[in-house]
Amino acid sequence: MGAGPSSQISHVSDVASVSYASGVSTYNGKIVLTPYEEVEPRLDAWDFYDDTYQFDLFIQGYRAIQDRSYEDMKSFYQVSGIHGLPYTAYDGVTSHNTYKPSEWSHGRFGGYCHHGDVLFPSWHRPYVMLIEALIIEEAKLIAEKYPSNEKEKYVKAAKKLRHPYFDWAGEKAVNGLPEYFYKSELEINTPTGKNKIKNPLKSYTLPVDLSQPLAKGHNPNDKPHYIVPNTTYNPFTPKGYPTVRYPNPNYEDQYDLLNFNMSIYVNSVFKPSIYQMFQVDDYLHFSNHAVTSDDRQLPDSFSGHPTPTDTAGFAHFASVETPHDGFHLISGGLGGHMAYVDLTTFDPLFYFHHANVDRFLALWQAVYPNSWVPKNVAINGTFTDEMYSTVDEFWDLTPFRKSETEFWNSADVRDIEKLGYTYPELQKFKGKDPKELHNYLFELYKPDPHFGRRFFVKVTIAMGKLIGPYYIRVFVDLYNADAKTPVTSPHFAGLIAMWNSINNFQANSTSYIVGSVDITAAMERLGIRNVTHEYSEETNPITGELNSTAIFNVDKDITLVPVMLDGKGVTAKEAGVSNIEVYTFLHDKVNPNFLVKNSGELIGSKKF
Structure with missing residues (x-):
């Protein structure tokens, strides 16, 4: 391993040789994430709905991981808890610098996720792969249960299944979210025929309390006197209550507001931001929006290093993280889980959002293939990384294991085809001059x-x-x-x-x-x-x-x-x-x- 916290991470004992299954597996009680056997595309959320067999399996697989015991490391709760709250170890992954609650007041972030540093795009890549692999694992089991006259089609669909993305900067996004995100039930074809099942994409019901109660009246269980909290940080979700988007005083979603805001912001915010992003040819500027200006970014590790007197540091105003932040706020609204860093992953929409962020990363890589993760400072810290750690492409992306003794790093996840997935635009322009893809993207996102x-x-x-x-x-x-x-x-x-x-x-x-x-x-x-x-x-x-x-x-x-x-x-x-x-x-x-x-x-x- 290169520079990184690998020497600090708590590992299980080394194993000389292990044969790993494709996707996600459990070895000696530990979760290991491995590439898929075949390369298949992640589909646009609108097109994905039209692929009946994949959609049927995806919904059932998603429902299955949500229904797992919250203590199960393969459950939706545990995977969602990796990103922010509840600030606890996932799958036993800790370090000598493991987060302590007292560090919150000093600005250290207690989840594993990276924001505001060069690992922001690459850390989220294996994260989406993990939830994707768990859904696929369930989908393959479900496919085998279909009647003989349907089984072959569903088994084939399970092999092709990948997590779809929602392109919030695309023309279709002006209409808001696809309808299947806000129906309470979805009618799909199951192994026992057509059935209506509780929609796992609308919300997730918390099996335990999430965050801490606010002042009386500002918590969902204070109904009928619930007041949508005007606090700027972490609404409380009691056990048994679902995630919400733009909640009203009845703790109900307001999709009219969400979709209205999408109709305004797609053309005024998202398209221009993505259009700008594809102009930036350096990974440092593309990757994130935060920077220090006091020379702690290691002077000769990349070109154009700011001097200590440059109080604004770099101008990360065309990074992929900037419009990413905007979608979180616009899709969640006041009191909605998507709008809060610590809570956002408990809304299933998060993974559609980050599949799209990963798509932008992959498209940007195809246009600028020679630029990748430079050495930089991760200011915020994470559950395993202390604040102001110096990170690079070989830094461990905890808690995602690629074997029992090693973690994925940014160098490992650079080539998505080696991970077993791709995106439609990459398929369309594969083998062609990157300028053709670049021009296509400029046309697609022209504001x-x-x-x-x-x-x-x-x-x-x-x-x-x-x-x-x-x-x-x-x-x-x-x-x-x-x-x-x-x-x-x-x-x-x-x-x-x-x-x-x-x-x-x-x-x-x-x-x-x-x-x-x-x-x-x-x-x-x-x-x-x-x-x-x-x-x-x-x-x-x-x-x-x-x-x-x-x-x-x-x-x-x-x-x-x-x-x-x-x-x-x-x-x-x-x-x-x-x-x-x-x-x-x-x-x-x-x-x-x-x-x-x-x-x-x-x-x-x-x-x-």
Whole structure:
């Protein structure tokens, strides 16, 4: 093993030679995750529904792992508990630096997951594989139980089965979630014929309490006097209560709100973010949105290292983690499990979301195959890793075992075909010039039809000034915009999501997130000039006077509105905003990596 905590992890005794089954297996009581025997594609959530045999097996397999005893390491509860709460060891995986509850107040995260560092994309890869493998394991057993006239088709479907993804930046996502995510029951063909079963994709009912009770009235078991909590951190879910999305005072899902928000944010937030992401050619900038600026990122380990005087550090405003955060907030809502880092995995939608994040990772790899995980600092820490650990591609991705004595690392999971799965776009462009895939992705996620001059607002946000999650909405040419201004306003350009997993950064922290919003479409809607320094555009041809729309004043024309999940507005300074800048550029006249390298023209800036 390379650099990593492997020497600290509690292992079982070494075994000279072991033959492992495909998918997931138990050896000496330990869970081992191994590649699938065949390479099969993970399907889009909409297309997956049309594959009847796979869908039937997937639903039954999902139901089966949810119905397992919560103490079983192959249960939905235990797998979901890997990510955040309940901050306990999964499958006995600990280390000399195992998380202690007292470290919470110092900012250390108590789950195994990585956020805000270079391992964010690669750590979640074996995580999705684990839940996928457990579902497939059940599906193969169920397939064998079908009557002889159906068995062959279901056995074949079980071999092809992979976890589907929900592309929240795709055109279909404007319609919201597929209907099968919010039906209480699903009618499917089972080994005993057509049956209605409790839908495992709508929610998961907690077998034990999750998190801690809040003030009286803000807990689900306080009904009929339940008040959706306005706290920003970890609602309480009592034993016997399900996960929810946008809960109302009756602790019921509000899919009208979820789907409405999707209809707004797909084009204003998600598409532009993914479009930007595929411009970034360096894994460091692609992988995550957090950075330190005090030279703890090891000076010569990668090019472009920031100097200690560069207070904002890198500008991770086109990373895959940025829109990822946004979907968590937009799909969960106030009080909804998806919106909270510690609780999010207990909503089955999480795994569809992260299958899509993994898809973006795989597509980005195909476009930029020579860039991978660099050495970097993992600020937050995890259940097994202390804060500020120096990590790289050989760092153990705990708690995912590839054998009884070894854990998967980022180098191991770099090639998804070797893991036994792929994605439709990779199949379509396999063996072709990566530029063809790149152009296809630009066309797929283009935010609007304007490919000439573009304008971006870049926002630098100090972490820890305000405990999240919260949004920073960006409005154009609406000086008095506030938290009550609807996102349906033509002045709304997009938002930056602050989905914090960091709970107690000091006020003088040097860690920042840098977010960006493409304001070009909003400018088009409002008739604001989209060229620079053109005399014909800046003056009235009759009077010779300067047109009112000719000057772009950042101070007056860009309004930032930070909003908590409960709708309460706070000031930009309270939200940690330290600086806003507006850049413009022509796509064919600047470096394609413009967002990282700021290769456009600076229109103006404002400090807070």
